[in-house]
Amino acid sequence: MSSAPGIAVIPVPIPYPFKYVNCYLLLGDGAVLVDCALDTPEARPALEAALAQHGLKFADLDRLVLTHHHPDHYGLAGLIEAEGVPVYLLDVELERGHPFWTQPEEMARAGLELFRRHGVPEEALSNLGREMEKTRSRVHPPKNPRTFRDGEVLELAGQRWRVVWTPGHADGHAMLLRESDGVLLAGDHVLERISPNIGVWAYSYPNPLGLYLESLEKAKGLEVSLALPGHYRPLRDFRGRIEELAAHHQERLDYLLGLMNGQPKTCWELSLKLFPGELNTAQRRFAWSETLAHLEYLLHAGRIRKETMGETIGYRL
Numbered sequence: 001m002s003s004a005p006g007i008a009v010i011p012v013p014i015p016y017p018f019k020y021v022n023c024y025l026l027l028g029d030g031a032v033l034v035d036c037a038l039d040t041p042e043a044r045p046a047l048e049a050a051l052a053q054h055g056l057k058f059a060d061l062d063r064l065v066l067t068h069h070h071p072d073h074y075g076l077a078g079l080i081e082a083e084g085v086p087v088y089l090l091d092v093e094l095e096r097g098h099p100f101w102t103q104p105e106e107m108a109r110a111g112l113e114l115f116r117r118h119g120v121p122e123e124a125l126s127n128l129g130r131e132m133e134k135t136r137s138r139v140h141p142p143k144n145p146r147t148f149r150d151g152e153v154l155e156l157a158g159q160r161w162r163v164v165w166t167p168g169h170a171d172g173h174a175m176l177l178r179e180s181d182g183v184l185l186a187g188d189h190v191l192e193r194i195s196p197n198i199g200v201w202a203y204s205y206p207n208p209l210g211l212y213l214e215s216l217e218k219a220k221g222l223e224v225s226l227a228l229p230g231h232y233r234p235l236r237d238f239r240g241r242i243e244e245l246a247a248h249h250q251e252r253l254d255y256l257l258g259l260m261n262g263q264p265k266t267c268w269e270l271s272l273k274l275f276p277g278e279l280n281t282a283q284r285r286f287a288w289s290e291t292l293a294h295l296e297y298l299l300h301a302g303r304i305r306k307e308t309m310g311e312t313i314g315y316r317l
């Protein structure tokens, strides 16, 4: 499937509700892969088969470029690097996202402490630990990653791509814009069917939702003719989708404020109300971190207060 001149989209199956991650193969003067799925028995052969359709193996790629460090975009990077392919990501992501995989003990400890302080019960914590172990076994961090900077123009397969730093979904999330025709590799900044997860994690910036909303504004200012996202279909009405996403977060903030009268409540308690219904362990973790991002946004905006309640932290109006 071709999506724009010089770009082939490669949907790779992943074990998440999205079902696929879109990797993009830039072709022209050489070949560059953007994002790479994670190491599952399905994903790696699917990616290899798609490359083979273009007569390519991993070793033939000039570069692998990563939009951000999440497992479904980054997981195979170390294996592809081992084939002699240099791996590139934004300097901010090297500093802030990459360590999540290279310092697992420290990150697990910090994560656990944050979950506990925000009211996550012990039973949910042990499920979360097991879930994370499974993910870690499917992720191979690159050993010698190289970096690019916000605003830099990269020459990829003979095409010129401008780097656009859009923190929010990940601290060092980067989009790539081909200014000659307005084609944007959007990563997970703007998606068609769902609102990309914006969460507070132990290692992330303290107010990711604030950054995300700013990044949406930044993206709105770009001349985009076609946005090619990390999941789901291409977006023609990029600005329209940005407005929907911004409105969705405003609604969620208002709803959360409505839940907050009376006694202080933990992030966990509020997340059960904001995201009711049956969710699996991974989804509950995302729901919790998304709730925390909204709470911290309201806190930074001076709309709510934070209180220590023994071992845990509560939020109140």
Ligand SMILES: [Zn+2]
Residues within 6 Å of the ligand: 068, 070, 073, 169, 188
């Ligand atoms: Zn992501």
